Amino acid sequence: MKITISDNIIKDFSKASSREWLETNGLGGWASGSLSGANTRSYHGMFVVATHPPVGRMVLISKLEEFIKFKGVKFELSANQFPSNICATGLEYFDKYEQEYFPVFHYKIGDNIEIVKTIAAIYDENTIVVTYEVKNAVDEFELELKPFISYRDYHGLIKENKNLRWEAVFGNGVLKMDPYEGLPPSYIFLKNSNFKFTPAWFLNFEYGEEQNRGLQFSEDLFSYGNFSVKLKQGNKIGVIISDKDPSRKDPFKLISSERKRREKITRNIPFKDDLSQRLAIAADQFVVKRGKNLKTIIAGYHWFSDWGRDTMISLPGICLVTGRFDEAKKILKAFAKSIDMGMIPNRFPDVGEEPEYNTVDATLWFFIAIKKYLDYSGDKTFVLKDLYSSLKDIIQWHDRGTRYNIKVQEDGLLYAGQHGVQLTWMDAKIGNWVVTPREGKAVEINALWYNALMILGELADLKGELKASRQFYERAGHIKNAFLDTFVIKDQGYLYDYINQYEHNSAVRPNMLFAISLPYPLLDNELSASILKITEEKLLTPVGLRSLSPDDPQYKGNYSGDRLARDGAYHQGTVWGWLIGPYITAKVRLEGDKGRQEVEQWIQNFQYHLSEAAIGSISEIFDGNEPYAPKGCVAQAWSVAELLRAYLEDVKEVFKKK
Template sequence: MINFVNPKYESLSDKEWIVTNGIGGYASCSLSGANTRRYHGLLVASLNPPTQRVLLVSKVEEKVVVNDQTFELSANQFQHAINPNGYQYLTNFERFPFPKTVYKNTNFSLSKTVFMVYEQNTTVVEYKNTGKKPIAIKVDIFLIHRDHHGNMRENQHTNFYTESQEGFLKTYAYFDANPLFTKHEGTFIGHPNWYKNFVYEKEQSRGLDPVEDTFKIGYVEIPLEAGQQTHLIFSTEESAMQTDGFNLKKTESDRYESLRQTDDCFLNDLLVSGDQFIVERKSTESHSIIAGYHWFTDWGRDSMIAMRGLCIDTGKQEVCKSILKTFLNYLDAGMLPNRFPDSPGDEIEYNTIDATLWLFVVLYEYHQTFKDDEFIKNAFDRLSEIIHFHKTQTRYDIHETPEGFIFGGQGIAQLTWMDARIGDFVVTPRHGCPVEIQALWYNALKTYQYFQQHLNLDNAEIDSVNNSLQRFETNFVPFFFNEKGYLNDVVLPTTSADDTLRCNQIYAVSLPFSVLNHGQQKQVLDVITEKLLTPFGLRTLETLHPDFKPTYGGDVWSRDMAYHQGTVWPFLISEYTEAYCKVYGLNPQSKAHIESLVGLLKNHFYNADCIGGVSEIFDGLAPQQGKGTIQQAWSVSALIRIMYMLQKS
């Protein structure tokens, strides 16, 4: 719980919360009650799960009436003012199991809790009179109807025609639109009007259009005796109007409680947080993983990396199989999809060199955890197909070199995770043989060899794989281990080597199979510890490099120029801890070191930025405030992996 004394708008508006519904939809807002992002809203529905997300309910604004006095609890930012100033009544906020805000003064005490119904585009807002006097609340309802990436301004096309029926409202944003349903337990008074020029501070800081208009359809007035509760239910489904807020909350509370698997409160809260990313994908009728909220959908690379902590370590075998089967079914020319389309008519994208290789790491860890020989047997032919295409050639000139390395790159395509590109300008060009791709390729070959031997499978590729392993093990250190004591970032065999000091080399130590000996692993780890390690993750570039960007922010150009040029990524902290334990063992000293690394991220999780979430990135020089997405799948996954590692020790 976060307690507030003399709360300030600036501090509260920097903190956010998000709840999700398991199909890509969400509700999110700042703690101040003001929407500070275009993505903030009480109901962002996913109409083609987990994509096609549409913002339908912008917000509700509460007024408490006691003894003919009215207290406004909401807040909004306009160009020259904050109005109202309801945040002054905020006394505490707690995130688990649901976001709950308490407003209080000498006249009243009111709690507001928000949650979503699992696998429905339905948001429930619960109010409880926690004071000793009877009160009345007036709840203004502000609607919107747009893609969640956009902004809306007053227009003649959308008039939010509302029909008031027994206990609920039916609102059409425009003629022939699908209706929004609102269940209430009070009296609705229609007062349709546009409210203009809300300013979204976070969008302004990102160099995007920060101004929006929303439509107030009216307000609901509800009397509340001391201790009494009431619910507002917003939904795209009329059947939700027949449900009860108390029962919906009980169902969701029970579901969340079932996610809490351990005696460690922090790990339990991470498990609840991590569940937000696991979604149903309608087009494939399977599970998938949202890369990050608010703006990412599901990506191949992110899914492979994140599912290690979100699904394998948590024992969700059926979810793992569902995700893996989907990606294997869409294997094409030996490559997994990088991104499934947002719209039904769009093509699947295969522009990644690493997502496919991550599949082998995931399958190895899946098998180590679940001992599922049958699943591996059924997938083995697809693994052979991947090996074949990577050894010969597939998209983007991806192929094996005579040295046993994997080469990739063509035109302006960005194939590794360092994929920032602004128009035709490539920020981090890495055509050739990137170091983490070689680490992943080595693990793919070793995993393939392990499966073949463990399952005693006859396969024509195994002699070729053994030959590749021999060449790789002979050539990797001479080509990649430089005289400065760390690994080159990208090599063009017989041509050049880029010795830029980046975090990517951590994978040559952290992954299940390492080609480096113990001494070489220690050298690499020690350089990373000295030059790249921060309390929030690893820097993407050393601070002394001329291209290093100390801060991440500003417009699209400024942000993308800094994205992988020093910016700290917390998801890499689990790779660092894996490497650290390989080199030093998991003894009391190393355990204390790892726990100290987790400490600031734990504080970030509970008290900063997205409460109950982990940000995508942090500034490179002096990381403090979270940047990028407020809740990133592989960031949460990394902490789950570390906490399970510590627990097992």
């Protein structure tokens, strides 16, 4: 399960900067940075808190830099990028990086000093623990720690300003920083330490990843001064960073308790090889609180909040195959509470405002998530008592019509869309330009619609409403016939992507895969096999499925440049990691043991990605062209969830319906 990063990467500033570590706290906050020690994103920070969990996120403390003073020489262990130079002397002493339950950094200064740093975010509180263990020291030395603060929204940057308070308070090992009116204070506790006040602004830190994305990338940071503590061989010290006075807490007890919590997560999964354990730990990072008693799933780190579509697709892999049924129930409750006009929210805005409902598929994935929850947990009481009536109401709203022209048509299929609104998962929009509008009857939407009716028939049967159950099943049968009449491209062996009054769009996209991968498939084996073959020939890569065939004139194989260029490529060839889930399900369903063996080989080859981007997690997207470089969010919920779900359900076959 342990991941170790090789010397040729950690000694190279560019390569080390492209690998990131991430620690999350179950509230929407985190600590994160690059392996080089230089922050490469505006989202990197040693102490990022969600002021209104899981949103309202702020980077309070940007960095905690380390220096070692030994026999009159000062050694810097960190790195930074500035306009005229890169200061990366810390890489000279960076000896090893490894990650099992936490990020662990090994530093060596010749044969004189060896020190190991471990970073941990503590679950369910705004607390980061950083421990240092002296493995070797030929003589006593001094460790200095310099905290840099930013205190700003996590999407933004800050510059030197006159509003910051230059005064802070230090006593009994605790530094209290309260730099701005109306923002929460931060505390840093290091027992038996001294603190030397040298308040100053430090200018023009540059964040290379933001520069690559065509965004603002230069920031000024402020520091109140330096902690210092004398150390010798065998010493262990722990730093606690928190939004409350942490002086009564023991850093080693905190990190021990957090380790035990994570170890329990790996014990609870039904198949315990390295991959499933790594992905279970990665999955844990996305489950967060929403309000006091409910839960949700963060779509991706570092910039997404919780999205309805992503949450419902992710729920089986994040919560169900990992045995987290109570949290799954709280997530379903949270979204059920927000149903409006027969729709669950597309997303909850980051600033905690009213939810947005511009989605047609999130609500239909809600049905899939509920069926999966029932299949795994056997919890009929909750589903029938708390959710069944809401699902029936959703169908009624879709029948009579809800927002954005979402309405059942005379043939029983679902139509959705209006000019300027993005409603499917292919939702890139820049200004008034919807890049992939897909207005009309979309193929995966109607596969989901058919499944929703089948699931409701199943639930009505469990409820004892036999007449209603027969009606839902009969209606689903009519939808299936209409689906086949509408979407099958005769003599081509695949499906239209969407249909409206103006066009029958025949672009080869992965959306057709859902007609054969969802719980209730719609196609016969011959057509299913043809779709799978075309998917493998045109869309399959070593890291996921392309969003558009390279043969298409609209194909874009590189996701790079400013926002206009990136969003223009987002669903026009860019590879999506989460789509490997439906591919695996469809392949194993159609090909049995042969497909299972091929998929297992694909998964084994894929595991190199767990050592790039966010260590131990899976990126949101990848370039469509070789070498399929990871892009977008470095840790994406549905990428992790769908690989873990398909691996355990379809490849290892550990799931048995209750």
